[in-house]
Amino acid sequence: MLVLAIDTATPAVTAGVVAVEPERVEVLAERVTLDARAHGELLTPHVLEAVGGAGAALTGLGAIVCGVGPGPYTGLRAGMVTAAALGDGLGIPVYPVCSLDAIAAGVTVDEPFLVVTDARRREVYWAAYAADGTRTDGPHVSVPAELDSPLRAVAGHGARQHAAVLGRRLLDHDHPTPHGLATAARDAVLSGAEPEPLTPLYLRRPDAAEPGARKRVTVS
Amino acid sequence: MSRIIMGIESSCDETGVGLVRLAANGTVELLADEVASSVDQHARFGGVVPEVASRAHLEAMVPTVRRAFATAGLSMSAVDAVAVTAGPGLAGALLVGVSAAKAYAAALDVPLYGVNHLAGHIAVDTLQHGPLPEPCLALLVSGGHTQLLRVDDIAGKITEIGSTVDDAAGEAYDKVARLLDLPYPGGPPIDKAAREGDPNAIAFPRGMTGPRDAKFDFSFSGLKTAVARWVEAAQARGEEVPVPDVAASFQEAVADVLTAKAVRAATESGIGTLVISGGVAANSRLSGLAADRCAEAGIELRVPRPRLCTDNGAMIAALGAHVVAAGCAPSPLHLSANPALPVSTVTVS
Numbered sequence: 001m002l003v004l005a006i007d008t009a010t011p012a013v014t015a016g017v018v019a020v021e022p023e024r025v026e027v028l029a030e031r032v033t034l035d036a037r038a039h040g041e042l043l044t045p046h047v048l049e050a051v052g053g054a055g056a057a058l059t060g061l062g063a064i065v066c067g068v069g070p071g072p073y074t075g076l077r078a079g080m081v082t083a084a085a086l087g088d089g090l091g092i093p094v095y096p097v098c099s100l101d102a103i104a105a106g107v108t109v110d111e112p113f114l115v116v117t118d119a120r121r122r123e124v125y126w127a128a129y130a131a132d133g134t135r136t137d138g139p140h141v142s143v144p145a146e147l148d149s150p151l152r153a154v155a156g157h158g159a160r161q162h163a164a165v166l167g168r169r170l171l172d173h174d175h176p177t178p179h180g181l182a183t184a185a186r187d188a189v190l191s192g193a194e195p196e197p198l199t200p201l202y203l204r205r206p207d208a209a210e211p212g213a214r215k216r217v218t219v220s
Numbered sequence: 221m222s223r224i225i226m227g228i229e230s231s232c233d234e235t236g237v238g239l240v241r242l243a244a245n246g247t248v249e250l251l252a253d254e255v256a257s258s259v260d261q262h263a264r265f266g267g268v269v270p271e272v273a274s275r276a277h278l279e280a281m282v283p284t285v286r287r288a289f290a291t292a293g294l295s296m297s298a299v300d301a302v303a304v305t306a307g308p309g310l311a312g313a314l315l316v317g318v319s320a321a322k323a324y325a326a327a328l329d330v331p332l333y334g335v336n337h338l339a340g341h342i343a344v345d346t347l348q349h350g351p352l353p354e355p356c357l358a359l360l361v362s363g364g365h366t367q368l369l370r371v372d373d374i375a376g377k378i379t380e381i382g383s384t385v386d387d388a389a390g391e392a393y394d395k396v397a398r399l400l401d402l403p404y405p406g407g408p409p410i411d412k413a414a415r416e417g418d419p420n421a422i423a424f425p426r427g428m429t430g431p432r433d434a435k436f437d438f439s440f441s442g443l444k445t446a447v448a449r450w451v452e453a454a455q456a457r458g459e460e461v462p463v464p465d466v467a468a469s470f471q472e473a474v475a476d477v478l479t480a481k482a483v484r485a486a487t488e489s490g491i492g493t494l495v496i497s498g499g500v501a502a503n504s505r506l507s508g509l510a511a512d513r514c515a516e517a518g519i520e521l522r523v524p525r526p527r528l529c530t531d532n533g534a535m536i537a538a539l540g541a542h543v544v545a546a547g548c549a550p551s552p553l554h555l556s557a558n559p560a561l562p563v564s565t566v567t568v569s
């Protein structure tokens with residue numbers, strides 16, 4: 001089945017067309033740009049370029065896989081609403097994938113590891129994985145110094161950014177890739193099951209303060 | 221041959237999806253107008269919280285699109301073009317609508333038109349009152365805008381001739397409502413309280429009406445402060461605040477300035493039609509006073525019904541239809557939302 005993979009939970013604007021079969025996950029074409037402010041502008045063009053690059057058409061897609069974060073919100077929403085609208089317009093299912101799981105799906109090590117991405121405001125999103133890529137803890141959001149885990153190996157661009165504080169062994173996987181997204185969603189996609197709801201992993205409440213007592217304008 | 225245009229609006233706290241039919245003779249007919257509002261989620265904050273609004277847009281977008289097609293009894297494949305609010309508005313909120321519109325345009329393989337929200341508020345009137353006489357004048361009043369615009373061509377040439385230098389009129393309503401312990405948003409409860417009050421009870425100031433002030437600009441910050449001072453003085457004297465009189469006198473000051481400047485602009489430029497739109501257009505005193513003054517000056521007044529005046533997808537679909545009919549070039553799929561899109565840009569190319 002031809003699957004469109006989309007992720008905008010990190011500074012990467014990611015779109016790829018992936019052939020997904022029980023024994024095979026093969027990326028046919030992908031377009032990725034690293035620009036945290038260009039998700040809204042570039043994603044749909046990237047999707048069309050990837051589909052064209054794969055020698056396919058949008059109408060030939062069987063499913064969409066979309067990273068649902070955690071991620072800084074504005075970019076994350078651009079990807080998720082694009083995936084949801086494409087799925088609706090094409091009449092195909094959209095499968096959510098935790099974006100940290102998609103990074104983990106690309107990692108091959110023989111020990112448990114962490115995936116850490118940037119959450120802005122000097123915080124990180126993180127989750128812990130078994131050596132086979134199964135998530136064992138998280139996702140969480142915390143300041144890097146308080147990341148509470150005994151694991152020594154870490155993937156994700158947040159690990160590189162905060163290497164001085166995190167002090168662990170860096171694994172070479174920074175962003176969710178179309179391959180990782182499709183791999184993480186393979187079982188769900190191939191089962192043909194109704195997708196889970198496409199719910200963003202914000203992990204934080206909106207910043208908003210209820211107004212306090214009104215300030216007087218009359219100076220007494 | 222008629223064409224179906226889908227309009228998507230997400231510039232503030234309403235997720236709107238509209239469907240219109242553009243007939244071969246240029247008339248535009250409303251087929252669906254679905255809105256999901258997050259206004260209740262903002263009430264306790266006393267104003268729109270951008271992050272809350274953006275989250276709500278993401279949740280509501282596809283369900284609202286589905287409702288619009290169900291209401292119109294159309295399948296998605298009937299769509300010939302997608303129009304979307306490209307600005308002005310809240311950056312994160314606009315991004316959701318623009319991203320969705322791009323994806324629908326790509327999925328349905330139809331052209332995309334990124335259009336101006338303010339022009340949409342004017343274009344919506346054609347759904348109710350038919351083709352717009354051009355040139356005409358438009359007064360847009362809402363929680364986000366207070367603008368006086370000259371419309372030479374709804375699909376291409378709109379010029380701002382005045383705007384607020386501080387608060388939007390609707391914002392002043394929200395702030396005064398809070399002062400009087402009335403709920404958010406402030407427009408409807410103030411309008412209601414004012415019906416029991418005397419509009420001449422308190423002489424609140426008319427902003428920007430001095431001889432040296434810009435003729436067609438507005439200011440509501442001084443008025444809001446004057447109301448606050450008056451209320452505080454009454455409280456300091458231990459008096460009960462006469463809410464209906466304060467509401468009526470405040471509302472009179474707002475309606476007086478808005479209509480006086482709009483009618484004067486029309487008269488001075490020899491324009492025979494005034495359109496009033498935006499959330500505050502539904503205000504009974506504003507539309508009442510505008511009707512009186514326009515009649516006196518021999519100006520035709522057009523006020524769309526309240527449902528069309530507030531932010532919705534129908535206005536964007538209607539504007540999209542006029543833009544398509546005029547043969548304007550579509551927007552590229554690299555389209556970006558522009559929170560400060562000037563009204564002179566009707567379609568982003």
Ligand SMILES: [Zn+2]
Nearest residue numbers: 341362364531
């Ligand atoms: Zn508006």
